[in-house]
Amino acid sequence: MRRLLTGAAVLALAACVDGTPGDLSGFGDRATTITDTANRDYYPDDQHIVSAKLQFKQENYGKAASLFKQALEVAPTDPEALLGYAAANDMLARFDQSDLAYRQLKPIIGNTVVFHNNYGYSLLLRGNLQGARQHFLAAYEMAPDNPHVANNLELLRNSVNYQRRAKGDLQGI
Template sequence: MGVARCLALGLLLAGCVPATGPATDPATAAATVSQGYTLIGQKDYAKAKTTLQSAQPFRTGDRRALMGLAVASDMTGDFRTADRAYKELLLRETDRAMLFNNMAYSYMLRGDYARASAYLAEARRHDAANVTIANNAAMLERVAPLQ
């Protein structure tokens, strides 16, 4: 057992570190992520972002929390956090079509239509029949007709 793990185990046993919480209790973490998605549905993106961050998705690797955090971050203009979440998602098995679609939308929000177009093309490659991807492609054509 490594030194860091032994130290962490010792702190846990000594009562210095809580045994459960949003990041360690699966039921609590799932409820937190669900609440974040509810807030996204209500268009309360700032609160959704805070809620999803409390699930510690960068530490846990929770794909659903990472995707929600990316979306909420995009919608609040925090593209740095969105990019970090998308980068993590690219490293994990996830729905590639929707990941690339969401990345395309992120770049549309930034006005980077060339990147948005490239990500939409990749999204279409993964799911050519997806209506959401088609709608975002149509929106991109309207906002960047010369691209």
């Protein structure tokens, strides 16, 4: 009786299979129905960064920040996307968002000219001239011939020469 039931089960399962038993894929259908995707292109993850850089150069900082954020959704630890996101938010005075990006960026690129120069510029925009000076000097020590660092040091020097004014101080003009 037991052999009869086993034989009936084997025959029932064999009737369910189209083609030969060697023609099965891992999903139960035929192996010929599986499409080979080896010739497909990768996802163009740099598309967002290219568009964001263009928007940043055209001074569309809101669009740039949005596109850099989309790039970060594709690759959350991409240093270029993090730097761009931080810089765009700096230009929008969204320092809370840029601080998050700089915190994520520090362990990735850490003690580099690009990090110190960008973070120093962020501090300069906030009015933290002492902090900006520390970062600009750190960048200058690493790359004394870098024109971006030299320009930022000049901006810092010019910022020290101008008086700080309270909000609303120039409303009568």
